[in-house]
Ligand SMILES: O=P(O)(O)OC[C@H]1O[C@H](OP(=O)(O)OP(=O)(O)O)[C@H](O)[C@@H]1O
């Protein structure tokens with residue numbers, strides 16, 4: 598499993614999904630400032646990598662959630678990957694918006710939600726877990742049974758792990774921050790100093806601020 602995770606981490610690094618900007622931080626969905634951004638949507642442009650990830654998602658879902666009856670993607674990052682995974686598994690698919698569309702049918706959920714179906718949610722990336730768990734809540738409110746969640750990448754922050762635990766949702770990440778960092782350093786994508794800075798940042802990401810002293 599670790600071997601597959603290392604391969605996936607290297608693929609993300611190869612397609613430049615991992616960006617570092619310690620002096621010009623990224624703003625995350627949660628509002629946190631961060632020296633790192635993982636734009637794993639880039640995998641969609643590489644058919645071989647996209648296929649590998651699709652197969653790994655399908656394998657993880659069948660292994661951990663064999664009772665799955667439908668797949669839901671979290672908009673927008675996981676709409677595409679969710680669709681191809683559902684296709685691979687031959688399952689119904691829908692995606693959940695962060696907010697209802699402001700015209701037309703004003704849908705929050707796109708697709709045909711069949712109440713009572715056992716759903717596995719697919720997310721591209723989990724940081725604080727806010728977007729993922731909001732999607733789970735939406736699906737539950739509309740009568741679905743969410744039996745688990747998979748994501749391509751997780752930072753595995755303790756606060757996110759706690760939130761998933763409290764929501765009673767099992768999250769299966771295909772690739773984690775610690776393995777990505779290990780591979781990035783080994784393969785010289787980042788310097789030892791950057792590795793150290795990123796390890797330190799991971800200890801207290803909510804209060805991190807750029808160090809302008811350098
Ligand atoms: O765990 P969280 O703190 O919620 O952060 C993760 C979310 O952030 C990103 O989406 P973003 O809101 O940037 O928009 P997008 O999906 O439309 O790209 C990502 O795709 C996740 O959905």
Ligand SMILES: O=C(O)c1cc(=O)[nH]c(=O)[nH]1
Pocket residue numbers: 624625626627633634635636637722724725
């Ligand atoms: O938390 C986020 O918004 C976030 C972090 C990250 O590394 N990549 C991403 O697409 N979103």
